[in-house]
Amino acid sequence: MAKQQADNITMASGGTYSLATRGAKDVIDRATPRVLKAIEGLGIPADRARFTMADMGCADGGTSLEMVSAVIEAVQRAAPGVQSTVVYADQPHNDFNALVQIAHGLGPFESWSRRFDNAWPLVSGSSFYLQAVPDTSLDFAFSATAMHWLSEKPCEIESHVHMVGASAEEHAVFSARAEADWLTILQHRLRELKPGGRAVFVNFCRDAAGHYLGNTGGVNMFDTLRDIWHEFVADGVINSEELARMTLPQYYRTVEEFAQPFDAGLLPGMRLESIETAQVVCPYAAQFQADADLETFASGLIGTIRSWNQSVFLGALDGSRSLDERHAIIEDYYEAYRVRVLDDPTGHGMDYVHAYMTVVKDS
């Protein structure tokens, strides 16, 4: 089950992830002052020889390049002779070719690894549900927009594609899985961090107003994803078993759920220093407000939406269909979403809603 999940949650490949997800970079940019405060909190002495950080669930690494660059610059300012290692980790089916290209500055972006002599990228295929580096080896851990992916799909959500539309019973099953997963994630980071080490996690959430990704007052993105699959069933394009499998193995936690293992005393030696929620506006919707270019808006928005869910939907289609047929259904599906936006763009978009948190391991 878990293996199959890992197979199905790859982001768009070939470096297109970072090109298609400008908003994810905006989210990391918004987190960067918090990251730099955490680095300052490490109190790195001027004679420090080594610094090690990890970016967990990094995809192709493009969206965090500037944040990592700012970290290395801050660390080198504190300790001019320091040598730094950046461990880029993602699940084994990630597009590691794109990651290596981007981290080494051979992709479409400028990389920090070309800018600094004393800093090196290393790549790991370890899930954040595992310990990824030896005990007490990390000064700093970072993860953005990744830890909503559960370790497995705990049940199907019958009448929706996401837990935000689950029944009370389904929600309870997803919530129990998410609670156990969050504790596992933190327990591994507790072992990996050095005493006094820090982590910044930027995770999708449901905020106090009940808002979440793609649901901030306009058209609900997840309801649209559900509605189009329901239409495909009604039109006989897919069958109801396939529809039932269209369940994204994700969970959007609340601030209370992020705080729960700390409040419950389940993580002795680790504390949640601060947590806040914030929205980052959909860059495609913002651009459309400015230039009224509907075609570009619809294509950009659908590109960013499909970059993180098409592999799950493709995996839910029946294996008896040819791969070509499965791909054709997927293309028709996102085209149907695009046409909806073209017909009436009002309220469409994918605003990001995240919890930004800093976690500290005791010295």
Ligand SMILES: C[S@@+](CC[C@H](N)C(=O)[O-])C[C@H]1O[C@@H](n2cnc3c(N)ncnc32)[C@H](O)[C@@H]1O
């Ligand atoms: C939306 S991307 C975020 C990428 C990047 N951190 C960003 O903010 O732009 C989510 C990433 O999480 C990764 N991911 C999902 N489950 C994971 C796991 N268990 N361990 C490590 N990475 C995981 C996916 O492979 C994907 O690359």
